[in-house]
Amino acid sequence: MTLKSTLLAAVAVATISVMAARAERGADGHLNLLYWQAPSILNPFLSGGIKDTEASSMILEPLARHDENGQLVPWLVREIPTVENGGVSADMTTITWRITPGLKWSDGTKFTADDVVFTAKYCMSPEGGCQQESKFFDVKTVDALDDLTVKVTFEKPKPYPYGPFVGHDSPILQKEQFKNCVGAAAPNCTAENFAPRGTGPFRVTDFKANDVLTLEANPFYRDPGKPGFATVTLKGGGDAAGAARAVLQTGEFDYAWNLQIDPSLLAEMAKGGKGEVITAFGAAVERMQVNLTNPDPALGPDRSTLKGGAHPFLTDPIVTKSLSMAIDRTVLAEVGYGAAGKPTCNVLPAPALYRSAANDDCLIQDIPKANQMLDDAGWLRGSDGIRSKDGVRLSILFQTSTNAVRQDTQALVKSWWTKLGIEVELKNVAPAVYFGGSQSSPDTYQKHYADIGMFTNTFTGSDPETYMKNWTCAQIPAPENNWLGFNIPRFCNADYDALADKMSQTAVLEDRAALAIAMNDMLVQNGALIPLVHRGDVSARAKNLTGVRMNSWDSELWNIADWGRAQ
Amino acid sequence: MFNYTLRRLIFAVPVLVLISFVIFVLIDFAPNDPTGNLPLTIPAEVREKIRLGLGLDEPTHIRYLLWCKQFFINEPLNVFEQLTGWSVGDPDRLRLRSWSTHSPVVDLIAERLPQTLWVVGLSYILGICIAIPIGVMSAYRQFGWFDQIGTFIAMVGFSVPTFFTGVLMVVVFSVQLDWLPSIYDTTHEITGWSSFAFQIKQMIMPVCVLALYNAAQISRYMRASMVDNLSQDYVRTARAKGVGERRVVMVHVLRNALIPVVTVIAMGVPQVFGGAIITEQVFRVNGLGQLLISGIQSADIPLVQTLTFLFAVLIVLFNLIADLLYGLLDPRIRYA
Numbered sequence: 001m002t003l004k005s006t007l008l009a010a011v012a013v014a015t016i017s018v019m020a021a022r023a024e025r026g027a028d029g030h031l032n033l034l035y036w037q038a039p040s041i042l043n044p045f046l047s048g049g050i051k052d053t054e055a056s057s058m059i060l061e062p063l064a065r066h067d068e069n070g071q072l073v074p075w076l077v078r079e080i081p082t083v084e085n086g087g088v089s090a091d092m093t094t095i096t097w098r099i100t101p102g103l104k105w106s107d108g109t110k111f112t113a114d115d116v117v118f119t120a121k122y123c124m125s126p127e128g129g130c131q132q133e134s135k136f137f138d139v140k141t142v143d144a145l146d147d148l149t150v151k152v153t154f155e156k157p158k159p160y161p162y163g164p165f166v167g168h169d170s171p172i173l174q175k176e177q178f179k180n181c182v183g184a185a186a187p188n189c190t191a192e193n194f195a196p197r198g199t200g201p202f203r204v205t206d207f208k209a210n211d212v213l214t215l216e217a218n219p220f221y222r223d224p225g226k227p228g229f230a231t232v233t234l235k236g237g238g239d240a241a242g243a244a245r246a247v248l249q250t251g252e253f254d255y256a257w258n259l260q261i262d263p264s265l266l267a268e269m270a271k272g273g274k275g276e277v278i279t280a281f282g283a284a285v286e287r288m289q290v291n292l293t294n295p296d297p298a299l300g301p302d303r304s305t306l307k308g309g310a311h312p313f314l315t316d317p318i319v320t321k322s323l324s325m326a327i328d329r330t331v332l333a334e335v336g337y338g339a340a341g342k343p344t345c346n347v348l349p350a351p352a353l354y355r356s357a358a359n360d361d362c363l364i365q366d367i368p369k370a371n372q373m374l375d376d377a378g379w380l381r382g383s384d385g386i387r388s389k390d391g392v393r394l395s396i397l398f399q400t401s402t403n404a405v406r407q408d409t410q411a412l413v414k415s416w417w418t419k420l421g422i423e424v425e426l427k428n429v430a431p432a433v434y435f436g437g438s439q440s441s442p443d444t445y446q447k448h449y450a451d452i453g454m455f456t457n458t459f460t461g462s463d464p465e466t467y468m469k470n471w472t473c474a475q476i477p478a479p480e481n482n483w484l485g486f487n488i489p490r491f492c493n494a495d496y497d498a499l500a501d502k503m504s505q506t507a508v509l510e511d512r513a514a515l516a517i518a519m520n521d522m523l524v525q526n527g528a529l530i531p532l533v534h535r536g537d538v539s540a541r542a543k544n545l546t547g548v549r550m551n552s553w554d555s556e557l558w559n560i561a562d563w564g565r566a567q
Numbered sequence: 568m569f570n571y572t573l574r575r576l577i578f579a580v581p582v583l584v585l586i587s588f589v590i591f592v593l594i595d596f597a598p599n600d601p602t603g604n605l606p607l608t609i610p611a612e613v614r615e616k617i618r619l620g621l622g623l624d625e626p627t628h629i630r631y632l633l634w635c636k637q638f639f640i641n642e643p644l645n646v647f648e649q650l651t652g653w654s655v656g657d658p659d660r661l662r663l664r665s666w667s668t669h670s671p672v673v674d675l676i677a678e679r680l681p682q683t684l685w686v687v688g689l690s691y692i693l694g695i696c697i698a699i700p701i702g703v704m705s706a707y708r709q710f711g712w713f714d715q716i717g718t719f720i721a722m723v724g725f726s727v728p729t730f731f732t733g734v735l736m737v738v739v740f741s742v743q744l745d746w747l748p749s750i751y752d753t754t755h756e757i758t759g760w761s762s763f764a765f766q767i768k769q770m771i772m773p774v775c776v777l778a779l780y781n782a783a784q785i786s787r788y789m790r791a792s793m794v795d796n797l798s799q800d801y802v803r804t805a806r807a808k809g810v811g812e813r814r815v816v817m818v819h820v821l822r823n824a825l826i827p828v829v830t831v832i833a834m835g836v837p838q839v840f841g842g843a844i845i846t847e848q849v850f851r852v853n854g855l856g857q858l859l860i861s862g863i864q865s866a867d868i869p870l871v872q873t874l875t876f877l878f879a880v881l882i883v884l885f886n887l888i889a890d891l892l893y894g895l896l897d898p899r900i901r902y903a
Contacts, residue, residue, distance in 0.1 A: 034750075038853070038861070040667040047667065048605045129620030131605065133613045187620070187669040188662075194670065208678055209668040210861050211853040212753055235750065237851040242737075242749070249742045250749050272742070432866060435607070436600030443598070457607045484611030 026217045026230030028565040031545075033557075034256040036243040038210045038236020043193040044169050045123050046186060048131035053169045054257065055213055055234055057555035059106075059198040060171035063097050063116070063150075064162065066553035068280060070351040070462035072162060076100055076111070076172070076199060080162075083507065092157040092507055097165065099148040104220040105174050106203040113144035118175035120152075120164060121182065128186040134466075135163045135170040159507040160463045167461050168555035172199070201227035201561035211236055221561070228547070228564035241265065247275040247540040254542040257556060262404070263338020266538070275543055279340045281536040282552030283350045283467075284458035286341075286409075288530035289488040290314050295397070295449050304448050305478045306490060312392045314451060318377040319394070320527025322370035324362050326416045333533045335412070336405040344534035348520040351462050353509070356517040359524050367419050374420060387421040395423040399443075399450035401434040406454065409532070439482060446477040448488055456535055457486070462553050465503055465512070468519045471528065472497045491528035568901075572891065579883050586879045587638075591631045591872055599866035601666050621666050634872060637663040642673050665862070665870040672873045675858060680840075682753055683847075683854030687839045690774040694781025695832060701782070702789020702828075707816060709794060717786065724783030729776050733849035736772045747772055751852045773850040777843050781835075788831050792824040799823075826896045833889040837881035 039055035041047045063077045072080050078098045081087020088095050103111035120142035123130040130136075140153045142164070152164055164170060174197045181189035195204040199222070202215035213234040217227050235253070243256040244266055251274035259266060259277070270277050294311050295304045302308035313319050329343030342349075345359035379387040379394060387394045398413065400406045407428060414424040427450065429443040434455075442449050459467035469475065470486035473493075477483040496519060503515040523529050537552050547562040601621060602614040622630060641660045648654055662671045701721075705714040741749035748769050757763050796802065797820055805815045844856035851857075855874065862870035894900045 040665075040861075040865070041669055046669055048609045049667075050606055127620070129617055131609060131613060131617060133616070134608075134610050187664065190670040190674075206754065208753065208853075209665075209670055209675060210858060211678075214754060233754070235752075235851065237853045237857055238750075238848055242734075242849065242851070245737070245742065246750055250745070252741075252748060252750055432599045432603040432864065436598060436603035436866070438598045438600050441598035455607075460606075460608045482615070484615070486607075486611075 025221070025225060025227065028228040028563075029230055031229040031232045031563065032253040032255075033232060033234040034243045034246055034253040035234055035236050036238050036240050036256070036258070039213060039234070040209050041193050042196055042204065042207060042213070043173075044171060045128075045130045045132050045173070046193060048169065050258075051236070054555045054557055056171070056196065056198075057168040057200070057557050058202045058215060058232065058234075058560050059200045059204060060168075060173070060196055061198060061200045062167055062171045063099070063165040065167055065558060066462050066551070067558075068549045068551040068553070070282075070553045072166070072462070074100075076103060088161055092154075092159055092161065094151055094153045095158075095161040096145070097150045097152075099150070100222075101148060103199055103222055105176075105199060106197045106218045106220055107174075108220050109174075109176065110147075111172075111199055112147045113150045114147075115172055115175045116150045116165060117142050117144050118178070119171075119173045122173060122178060122186070123170075125183040125186075127184040128182065130186075132169050135167075137163065139164055157505065159503075159505060159512070160465055162461065162463065168558060169460060174198070202232055205231075223561065227561040229560075232560075244269050244540055247542060248272045248277070249274060251275070251542065254545050255548070256540045259538045259540055260340070260405070263334070263336075263340070266338065270540075273543075275540050277339060277538060277540050278548065278550050279536040279538050280550040280552040280556075281342070281350060281534060282458055283348065283464070284456050284535040284552075285344060285347055285349055285531050286454065286456045286533040286535055287347060288532065289445070289448065289453040289455075290320055290527055290530060291448050291451050291453070291489065292528060293490045295451060297449075301479055304490070306476060306492065307478075311451070313389075313394060314527070316377070317525075317527050318373055319379070320530065322373050322420060323417065323422075324527075324530045325370040325373075326365065326367050326420050327362075327413060327530070327532065328365035328416065329363060329532055332409055332412060336409055337533055337535060338538075340536040340538040341533040342536075344531050345524065346520050346534075347523055347529050347531050348464055348468070348516055349531075349534040353513045354464060354516045354520075356520045358517075358521050365416070367416065370420055379421075381421045385421055386423045393423065394421065395425070396452055397425045397427060397450040398452045398454070399427040399429065400454040401431040401445075402428045403431065409454070444483065445488060446483040446485070448477070448490075452530075453488060454532075463512075464516050468503065468516055469500050471519070471523055472500050489528035491523065491526065493522065493526070496522050568891070568894065572887070575887050575890075579887070583876075583880060583883060587635070587872075587876050588631060590875050590879070591634065592627065594868050594871055594875075595627050595630070597866075599863075601866045601868070604865050633661075634663070634869065637661055637869075638873060638876070642671075645673070663869055663873060666867045667862070667865045667870070672870050675870065676855065676874070676877070679853070679855045679858050682751070682852050683840065683856070686751075686770060686773050686847075686852050686854065687777060687843050687856075689770065690777035690843075691781055691835070691839050693774060693778040695785055697778065697782040698785035699789050699825075699828075701786040703793055703816070703821060703824075705786070705790045706793030706797060706824075714790075717790070720779075721783040721786050724779040725787075728845070729780055729843065730845045730849055732779065733772070733776045733846055736776060737849070740772060749850065751850045753853050773843075773846050773852055776849075777846050784835075785828065785832065788828050789824070792827050793820060796820045796824045826893065829896060830889040830893050833885055833892055836885050837878060840881050841878050 035051055037051040039052045041052055042056045044053040044056045061075055063075060064072055064080055065075050067073050074080050076099060078100055081095050081097060105111055123132055124136050138154045138156060140155045143151050145151055177192055177197050181192055194207045201218055201221050203218045205216050206214045215232040217230050240259050240261045244259045246253045247256040248269040249272035266277055291304060292311050292315055293304050293306060294308045299308040333341035333343045343363050345362040346356050348354050374387055379389045381387050398410060410426045414426060417424050433441055433443050434445050445453055445455060471491050475485040475487035476490050477485040499515050499519050503512055506512050539556060541548050544566045546564045546566050549559055550556055551558050602617050642663055665672050665675060701717045705717040708714055737749045740747045751769050755766060757766055802820060805819055844860050847854050847856040859874050
């Protein structure tokens, strides 16, 4: 043995013994979490609400999940199946997961492939009202090959087969506990839905819906040294500002989630010294949805539909380009989001592999140039200072949901666009109505009875295939499809549809990224969407809380087993 | 009296049925949607299935009748079974379930009732205890310095909203002085003196905020009623007969002056059960008020419908109690 290897071995032994000294389950005592939106239920299949899926992620676990960089990591399995390692079949219609041996449920029974098969059956049962059903789209069968092997067969080739059982919103339920809760019986199993048994680091001791959840360390958790905390309280209720205060100023709580409040107020609270503000970025983008169809009320039922015809001026790329150019995105990000916002010119700003560099010139505001472009295109100012061409006045109705940050953004944008000689009318709609999708309401984001709409959207997991499909012709909301679909700008382009189609048949990651970038550029450059701010998540943690790796691609509590308290 | 009570109770039934229908229609017509709060990443066809699963495809009158069946027949039967242990009919009868928690609404309400009664109820009692002496003193020395201060405090308590006083107290007593917890722990159990002390500590701020508000209202009624009575002939008669001043005020005047105040207090009791929506939010007491507001935000129609209807029942009931108390306290008033 050489000196070097001896030294290395000595260092390794020393490290292990240090870790062993620290690593003892429950050694760090009690953890206080504050989710100002309280969880309503702990079965993520019956509630897709983020507050609910986050709370249950301490108890239930998926086979694989995303780390804070958006990378897939094996969680209850030995490795991520790929075509190279044979886990995904060459025709891309099956994926085979190999479960880590020795896993146990929190009641001490064995975790087997049967539980995974059961979970698929539970969510795919037609009467169960499973809110994560989209994770199981195109799944034909799920079979247990043996106790530790699960094979998922899709109805058609799936180049990205990591939908079912991946991510905190698609975890595994215990068959033994939920076997009588399938289908129409699912919502009636209150005891099960309020205290599911899981493989995660914690198990439920008490749950008061919409109020408080208390947990204790799972004695059968696979790592004997984890979790670091013995008990956890997740308290809900109140508002985001009060939650920030409880971590940053009074120090009553260790971690507070979703602190989307005035950034200057948050910075002021952080001076309290008890905690710090943390952020993480996923793919969420606050964007304007340009209406490419005519929202004129005179069109009656054909308003804002392809049938009603093109928009009088927003289909002119010069107009949308100058609208975008007149916006100072840096100011919008600073005023509205602080550390949790970055200016962006892309609909798809992350993961890094998918980010386009072709549109970055929009980051610099240039009102004179925008004015020049409109002049050159023949949009001339009238006696009232508003531009028009061939009798069409540039008058915009700009609509979004009621939210302090969004109303600030609206006011700023209005001031910039007014400088271009464009008339702007602002409107805001209560969030429950705007996002509610009620057929009877004229104010939903899907009906888009306005010239410009604004909201944030993103996708779950780290693969944008389904997300980019949102802007294909088939996804345009219209009365015929009950206004369903996410193609809010009513963008319809055969080339775009062809790219989307190609992406659903391409398996190589780099090729998929190239396609997604091309689609992103097409949307932005054709003026269908005007991206504004790449939005991150904001939370706060106590100074002495260790191990937090805030994650926007999965639950923020994804690695709570590793959390601890600095001495 | 008995006939009167019975008549009033019978008359209350159609009123309540009408109220329940109006509430249902109002909530139903509101352009809210139970899937409105879900992340946009959940696709539209899944949302549609969720709506179907909640029975939203049925016409309004069918859903109203279903609610009536669940609320007036199924839930009372369940309570009856739990109390007596007997089983009546089908044990799997449809329970009234919240759309967001999928658990029975009645259980949610039962879970919330203790903290609401503790905090809001205690603040109401405390408010009364503060208000009555202030009202008496203020009226007896009308326009004196005590009356001026009392009027000022009542005005402040009445006009400054609880979300301001609440947050102000949190900033002073939790952030600056670090004396009191800013967040109410609903899981706290009293097992001994130290845990009892903690319960008192965590209740001080919310109870004080609400007590100030309640006291402000009631003290004004008390003062006005005392002022009215102090100038009555019977007071002069009592003084002329040589009755001590203390006895005149504390026995004769106070008793008469309390009559209208008692009815005001009785009619305010339903508010206690309604919780204090804002104060509960500020201190995270998570009682009935917070349950109602979270139900409204998530368009949880069964929960909101049931809660608002229960409040309506309480209001009707306590109006009746107030009327009956009036008759008991004032022998001149007789109901026939």
